[in-house]
Amino acid sequence: xxxxxxxxxxxxxxxxxxxEHSKINSPDDNGNPVKIIVxxxxxxxxxxxxxxxxxxxxxxxxxxxxxxxxxxxEFRNLGFKQxxxxxxxxxxxxxxxxxxxxxxxxxxxxxxxxxxxxxIAKEQNKKIKAHIKIDTxxxxxxxxxxxxxxMIETIKLLDSNIQIEGTFTHFSNAFYDDKYTxxxxxxxxxxxEVLKMNNIDTGILHVCNSSAxxxxxxxxxxxxxxxxxxxxRLSFQNNLGLKRIAKLESQVTEIxxxxxKFNIGYSxxxxxxxxxxxxxxxxxxxxxxxxxxxxxxxxxxxxLRTIVRATKNAFKKQExxxxxxxxxxxxLGRIGTFHVIAxxxxxxxxxxxxxxxxxxxxxxxxxxxxxxx
Ligand SMILES: *Cc1c(COP(=O)(O)O)cnc(C)c1O
Numbered sequence: 001x002x003x004x005x006x007x008x009x010x011x012x013x014x015x016x017x018x019x020e021h022s023k024i025n026s027p028d029d030n031g032n033p034v035k036i037i038v039x040x041x042x043x044x045x046x047x048x049x050x051x052x053x054x055x056x057x058x059x060x061x062x063x064x065x066x067x068x069x070x071x072x073x074e075f076r077n078l079g080f081k082q083x084x085x086x087x088x089x090x091x092x093x094x095x096x097x098x099x100x101x102x103x104x105x106x107x108x109x110x111x112x113x114x115x116x117x118x119x120i121a122k123e124q125n126k127k128i129k130a131h132i133k134i135d136t137x138x139x140x141x142x143x144x145x146x147x148x149x150x151m152i153e154t155i156k157l158l159d160s161n162i163q164i165e166g167t168f169t170h171f172s173n174a175f176y177d178d179k180y181t182x183x184x185x186x187x188x189x190x191x192x193e194v195l196k197m198n199n200i201d202t203g204i205l206h207v208c209n210s211s212a213x214x215x216x217x218x219x220x221x222x223x224x225x226x227x228x229x230x231x232x233r234l235s236f237q238n239n240l241g242l243k244r245i246a247k248l249e250s251q252v253t254e255i256x257x258x259x260x261k262f263n264i265g266y267s268x269x270x271x272x273x274x275x276x277x278x279x280x281x282x283x284x285x286x287x288x289x290x291x292x293x294x295x296x297x298x299x300x301x302x303x304l305r306t307i308v309r310a311t312k313n314a315f316k317k318q319e320x321x322x323x324x325x326x327x328x329x330x331x332l333g334r335i336g337t338f339h340v341i342a343x344x345x346x347x348x349x350x351x352x353x354x355x356x357x358x359x360x361x362x363x364x365x366x367x368x369x370x371x372x373x
Contacts, residue, residue: 001250001251001369002248002249002250002282002283002287002368002369003248003249003250003368003369003370003371004046004047004246004247004248004249004359004361004364004368004369004370004371005246005247005248005249005371005373006047006051006052006245006246006370006371006372006373007243007245007246007247007373008055008372008373010232010243010244010245011055011230011245012059013242013243014229014230014231014232014242014243014245015059015230017240017241017242018036018213018226018229018230018240018242019036021213021214021217021240022034022036022213022220022224024217024220025217025218025220026220028220028221028222029222030222032222034220034221034222034223034224035063035204035206035222035223035224036061036063036223036224036226037063037064037065037085037206037223037224037225037226038053038056038061038063038064038065038226038227038230039064039065039066039087039209039225039226039227040052040053040056040064040065040066040071040075040227041065041066041067041068041071041087041227042067042071042362043071043366045227045228045230045231045361045362046246046288046361046362046363046364046366046370047231047245047246047361047370048370049071049074049075049078050078051370051372053075053078053080053082055372056230057080057082061082062082062083063082063083063085063223064080064082064083064084064085065084065085065086065087065225066084066085066086066087067086067087067088068086068088069086069090069095069098069099072084072086072099072102072104073098073102075104076102076103076104083105084103084104084105085104085105085107085131085166086099086104086105086106086107087107087133087141087170087225088107088109088141089106089107089108089109089110089113089133089141089142090106090113091110091112091113091115091116092116093116093119093120096113096116096117096120097120100120100124100126100128103129105129105130105131105165105166106128106129106130106131107130107131107132107133107141108130108131108132108133108158108162109132109133109134109135109141109142109143110141110142110143110154111150111154114154114155114157114158117130117158117159117162118157118158118159118162121159121161121162122159122161125161126161127161127162127163128159128161128162128163129163129165130162130163130164130165131164131165131166131167131168131203132155132164132166132167132168132202132203133167133168133169133170134151134167134168134169134187134188134191135169136169136183136184136185136187136188136191137172137180137183137184137187138169138170138171138172138184139172140170141170142169142170145169145187145188145190145191146187148191148194151191151195152194152195152198152200155195155200156198156200164200164201164202164203165203165204166202166203166204166205166206166222166223167192167195167202167203167204167205168205168206168207168225169184169187169188169207170207170209171184171185171207171208171209171211171212172184174208174209174211174212174215174216175211175234175235175236176236178215178216181212181215181216182216184207185207185216185219188205188207192205204221204222204223205221205222205223206221206222206223206224206225207219207221208220208221208224208225208226209225209226209227209228210226210227210228210229210234211234211235211236213226213229214229214234214238214240215236215238229242230245231244231245231246231361232244232245233360233361244358246359246361247356247357247358247359248283248287248288248289248356248357248358248359248364248368249354249355249356249357250281250282250283250287250340250354250355250356250357251281251282251352251353251354251355252279252280252281252324252349252350252351252352252353252355253280253281253282253351254279254280254351255277255278255279255280255344255349255350255351256277256278256280257275257276257277257278258272258275258276258277258278259272259275260272260273260274260275260276261273262276263333264278264332264333264341265332265333265334265336265339265341266333266334266336267334269333269334270332270333270334272332275345276332276343276345277343277344277345277346277347278332278341278342278343278344279324279329279341279342279344279349279353279355280339280340280341281322281324281339281340281341281342281355282338282339283338283339283340283355283357284335284336284337284338284339284340285335285336285337286337286338286365287357287359287363287364287365287368288359288360288361288362288363288364289335289340289357289358289359319331320335322340322342322355322356322357323355323356323357324342324344324347324349324353324354324355325348325349325350325353325354327347327348327349329342329343329344329347329349330342330343331343340355340357342355
């Protein structure tokens, strides 16, 4: 059976590092510590929304964020009462109604969404908590930073039942393009100044995702939104010392000996060179295995390395390994959707032995059990 194993101690380690780092520019302008908003989108990055959220609550976190209406409602359906921010704005009335009904902090990011929220605020005559989103160059949610008049006019027309508790933006390339991130930050700060000049209370300001949080302490402002850093997966080199908290554990389900010159796997890219003892492990791409290969290609140097590696591999087939019963075994043939074949010739490996893989946790099939150890 396959399981995602999440190491609680490693997660606690990451939490400690992240908390320490959040203190660099703390207290903020208001004299408060920089608030950490725990992002739990995509089933808590594939680590199980319920277990992960409970763990984070036990660690003292009390403010969470998700990307979709479904996730927001699931959070409430699981019984969590903590503050929850829905990071995407929507101009669909039923969606906003559901969010408001479930005491979820909504995001207002357009004139259309503002109009609908106004309607609901008037109809229900009840306080609605909202954050304002500004699009500083992502091209997705938020008021376009350069259309200031529209933004100000819309916000000024918000019903008095709508409470603006925060204002934020999202960076499109914080893991790679520092210059662009700084430009987005400046656009945001300029907008905030204009909003303040118009006597608009912006609430808490937050712009950082994990990458910006690690790289730019000067951008921490009042709060930061952290997701992937907790899981230990950042796509650029950093010295925060975060650990990857999730691994996929599988088992050897079959062992057999193949004759020489026998094909292994799809596309016939591998043939045994001699009699070969193999272990079959029922786990593949569907579980996020090995997606990482060729992934860290964000900096030019990484791109170059990837090209060099790929060129080399064209001559000498790429060698991948899996750890079975604490022994490094070479993977033979192409990794399948559900299967990996490993060479265990001459090794003391039995049916039922455990195999461990590095994974991209966000991609692991949801039907696989998540276990916190
Ligand atoms: C996903 C997301 C985050 C968190 O990003 P990480 O890089 O995983 O920390 C923050 N803000 C928004 C709007 C997001 O969509």
